[in-house]
Structure formats: C-alpha cells, structure tokens
Amino acid sequence: MSREECTPYxxxxxxxxxxxxxxxxxxxxxTHLQRCAGCRAELADYRAIGExxxxxxxxxxxxxxxxxxxxxxxxxxxxxxxGFSMWWSRVxxxxxxGQVATAVAFVLLVAANLLSLVQMRELQHQQAVLVERVxxxxxxxxxxxxxxxxxxxxxxDIEGVAGQMLVDPDGRIATLILWNMPRPRQGEVYQAxxxxxxxxxxxxxxFTPQEEGTFTVVxxxxxxxxxxxxxxxxxxxxxxGSPAPTGPRLLSVDF
Amino acid sequence: MRRxxxxxxxxxxxxxxxxxxxxxxxTLRILGDxxxxxxxxxxxxxxxxxRARQYVAARGSFLTWLLTIARHTALDRLxxxxxxxxxxxxxxxxxxxxxxxxxxxxxxxxxxxSLYFAxxxxxxxxxxxIELAYYGGLSQSQIAEVLGWPLGxxxxxxxxxxxxxxxxxxxxxxxxxxxxx
Ligand SMILES: [Zn+2]
Numbered sequence: 415m416s417r418e419e420c421t422p423y424x425x426x427x428x429x430x431x432x433x434x435x436x437x438x439x440x441x442x443x444x445t446h447l448q449r450c451a452g453c454r455a456e457l458a459d460y461r462a463i464g465e466x467x468x469x470x471x472x473x474x475x476x477x478x479x480x481x482x483x484x485x486x487x488x489x490x491x492x493x494x495x496x497g498f499s500m501w502w503s504r505v506x507x508x509x510x511x512g513q514v515a516t517a518v519a520f521v522l523l524v525a526a527n528l529l530s531l532v533q534m535r536e537l538q539h540q541q542a543v544l545v546e547r548v549x550x551x552x553x554x555x556x557x558x559x560x561x562x563x564x565x566x567x568x569x570x571d572i573e574g575v576a577g578q579m580l581v582d583p584d585g586r587i588a589t590l591i592l593w594n595m596p597r598p599r600q601g602e603v604y605q606a607x608x609x610x611x612x613x614x615x616x617x618x619x620x621f622t623p624q625e626e627g628t629f630t631v632v633x634x635x636x637x638x639x640x641x642x643x644x645x646x647x648x649x650x651x652x653x654x655g656s657p658a659p660t661g662p663r664l665l666s667v668d669f
Numbered sequence: 670m671r672r673x674x675x676x677x678x679x680x681x682x683x684x685x686x687x688x689x690x691x692x693x694x695x696t697l698r699i700l701g702d703x704x705x706x707x708x709x710x711x712x713x714x715x716x717x718x719x720r721a722r723q724y725v726a727a728r729g730s731f732l733t734w735l736l737t738i739a740r741h742t743a744l745d746r747l748x749x750x751x752x753x754x755x756x757x758x759x760x761x762x763x764x765x766x767x768x769x770x771x772x773x774x775x776x777x778x779x780x781x782x783s784l785y786f787a788x789x790x791x792x793x794x795x796x797x798x799i800e801l802a803y804y805g806g807l808s809q810s811q812i813a814e815v816l817g818w819p820l821g822x823x824x825x826x827x828x829x830x831x832x833x834x835x836x837x838x839x840x841x842x843x844x845x846x847x848x849x850x
Contacts, residue, residue: 428831434802463834468736470784473690476710488678
C-alpha cells in the first residue's frame with residue numbers, strides 16, 4: 415500500500431483506536447485496514463496505548479461494604495447460573511476470544527445479564543441508547559467478530575434477495591444483513607417481526623433500505639432474549655408500521 | 670479465573686480483592702461521582718461473575734478484559750445519567766501509586782505509572798482531547814463541540830498526543846516505523 419494512499423486513513427487511526435472516530439469515517443477506515451498491513455500495525459500500537467490507559471490511573475479502593483454486598487448477592491444467586499452456562503461453555507470451547515473491543519462493548523451493552531443490577535427500565539433505555547449511538551453497520555461488524563454469534567441464512571420470498579442474520583441467542587439484539595433489497599414504495603416501510611414459541615408476532619423494528627443493489631444492515635431489537643423466539647419475518651407495512659403483520663412477506667429466518 | 674468460570678465464589682472474591690482498586694479507579698475517573706462509581710464497579714464485577722467464560726487467557730490480559738468491561742459499564746452509566754464527561758481529574762498520584770503485591774504486578778504498575786505521567790506531561794490541550802475521548806466516551810466531533818474548537822484542531826491534537834505517547838511509552842521497534850514497506 416502506498417504511503418500517499420494511506421495518508422487520510424493514517425490520520426484517523428489514533429482516534430479509531432480510542433473509539434473517538436466519527437461514524438462516517440469508520441467504515442472506510444475498516445475497509446482500508448483489511449487491505450493494509452502497515453496501517454494495521456500502527457493501529458495495534460494505538461490500541462496498546464488504549465489498553466494501557468485503562469490501567470494508567472492511581473488505584474482507588476472502593477468502599478469496604480461493596481465486597482460484602484457482592485458476596486451476599488452471589489450467595490443468593492448460585493443456582494441461577496446454569497441456565498445459559500452450557501451454551502457459553504460450548505461457545506468458548508470452540509472459538510477463541512475475539513479481541514475486537516467494539517465486540518466486547520456490544521455484548522456487554524446488550525447482553526441480558528441474569529445477575530445484573532440493572533433493572534428492566536434501565537436495560538430498555540440502554541438498548542435505545544445503543545441503537546441510537548451505534549450505527550447498524552458497526553453492530554454487525556461487532557457481532558461478526560464476536561465468538562458464539564450464530565449466523566443464520568435468510569430465506570427470501572422475492573427473487574434476487576439474499577442475506578444472513580447474526581444472532582446472539584442470549585442477547586436481545588440481532589442484525590440482519592441483506593443484499594439487493596428493493597426499496598419500498600412511497601408510503602411503505604419494511605417491518606421485522608419476531609416469532610415467539612406460541613406463534614405470536616412481536617415487532618422487531620422498521621427499516622427502509624437506502625440504496626437498491628447494495629447491502630442493508632438492520633438492527634433488530636427484541637423485548638426478550640432471542641432464545642425465546644423461533645424465527646423472524648419481514649413484511650411490507652404502511653409508513654409508521656403496524657401492530658401486527660398486514661402486508662406480504664419478503665423474507666423469513668428460522669433461528 | 671477458571672475457578673470463577675465454574676462458579677467458585679471464593680475465587681471470585683480473590684479476584685475482587687486483587688483488582689477492585691483498579692476497576693474503581695477507572696469507574697471513578699469516568700463518572701466523577703463516588704456513588705455512581707461504586708455502582709459501576711459493582712456491576713463490573715457482577716458481569717465478571719456471570720460472563721467469566723468469555724475470557725480466554727491466550728487472547729489478552731485478564732486485567733485489560735476486566736477494565737474494558739469496567740470502561741463500558743461506566744460510560745453507559747455516564748450516558749444514562751446524562752452527565753457531562755469530566756474535563757480533567759486532579760488527584761494526588763504520590764500516595765496512591767504504591768503497595769505492589771509481587772514482581773509481575775510491580776513491573777506492570779511501573780509501566781502504567783509511566784503512562785499516567787506521560788499523559789500528564791502532554792500539553793493541556795492534547796491531554797483534554799485524549800481524556801474526553803477515552804474516559805468521556807466522546808467522538809472527535811463531540812469533543813469539538815464541548816471544547817468549542819474546530820474539528821480539525823481536535824483531530825490534530827488527538828493524533829499528536831497519541832503519537833507522543835507511542836514514541837515515549839511503547840517499546841521502540843527496530844523496523845523503519847513510518848510505513849515504509
Ligand atoms: Zn494504509
């Protein structure tokens with residue numbers, strides 16, 4: 415890779431390593447990084463500094479009561495762990511830990527932590543913040559890098575469309591990556607539906623592909639952990655969405 | 670760590686004993702409020718407890734992993750509370766950089782301490798940018814807004830700061846650094 419070609423990207427590497435690069439520049443840089451070992455090496459240095467900055471603060475002891483409270487919480491929760499632990503041990507036994515910081519961030523943000531103090535309201539708020547803050551492409555990239563994410567093929571009902579869905583069964587967010595989705599007609603929008611075990615449909619959000627012939631990334635936010643759902647469908651709905659599916663189905667996914 | 674992943678509470682509390690002050694330093698730096706920081710520290714360790722299986726030793730240091738959790742937990746909390754990130758944090762480093770349990774820890778501590786002082790030695794306007802980005806979770810354009818500087822200035826200062834830290838703090842490599850292939 416020539417030095418001239420790298421110049422605009424090199425200028426962004428340090429900000430990217432600190433998570434401070436503005437969204438609009440992230441994708442171009444990530445594409446360049448895939449091809450350019452020189453920039454990857456420089457990025458690794460900045461990442462090392464970022465990791466150093468996590469610990470480069472004088473130690474501060476938390477109040478003594480905190481340890482007692484933690485111990486009390488663990489005693490009260492021992493039996494609740496095994497639910498998803500088998501799933502995790504399978505995952506971790508198979509795949510190595512992905513080092514991409516965004517992936518860690520993503521999973522920590524969205525995982526419905528069984529033991530978390532965060533109450534439902536806060537969790538929903540966090541999801542809203544997450545969806546707002548992180549552009550869907552970044553979520554998809556993060557999920558791709560994260561071990562244990564399941565990739566499920568999309569079954570299109572219309573010709574030319576293809577795609578994959580990335581699912582963290584334990585979490586509440588999945589991403590749908592679609593190729594060649596046609597743009598909806600004026601006054602229409604696409605709506606994703608999560609299908610629960612009883613066959614009920616829960617809205618997973620609205621979306622409109624931006625450009626025909628390219629890929630569309632949709633973040634689907636579920637009200638419950640995704641393991642509670644058996645699949646997903648996308649239908650055409652009037653602008654603003656519907657409380658239940660009314661239009662023709664464009665595609666489906668079986669989890 | 671393996672014991673924690675299997676659900677060993679005693680092992681968990683040992684990890685707490687060892688790392689709580691590091692985690693708390695970070696959550697306190699990000700949140701600037703002792704109550705919120707305490708909650709973020711607690712949430713971090715609860716996440717460690719429930720997510721211990723995610724950690725695979727070969728791929729990086731445990732402390733980095735734990736502190737990454739702590740950073741995101743605290744930044745989420747910062748946003749949830751709608752708080753402004755701290756511009757800077759004045760504390761007395763002398764009394765707190767001490768008590769080094771063993772040699773490995775001592776050498777790590779020495780490296781972090783040197784990074785801490787390298788950051789403090791940056792020109793004020795560069796240090797602010799680094800701190801708002803990393804401990805404030807802001808993007809460059811948000812930093813420009815907060816500080817009332819042109820975006821280009823923020824970018825230049827962030828990059829200059831990181832290049833200084835790279836030159837001063839990272840071990841020197843033999844190869845020709847500036848991208849010559
Ligand atoms: Zn390059």
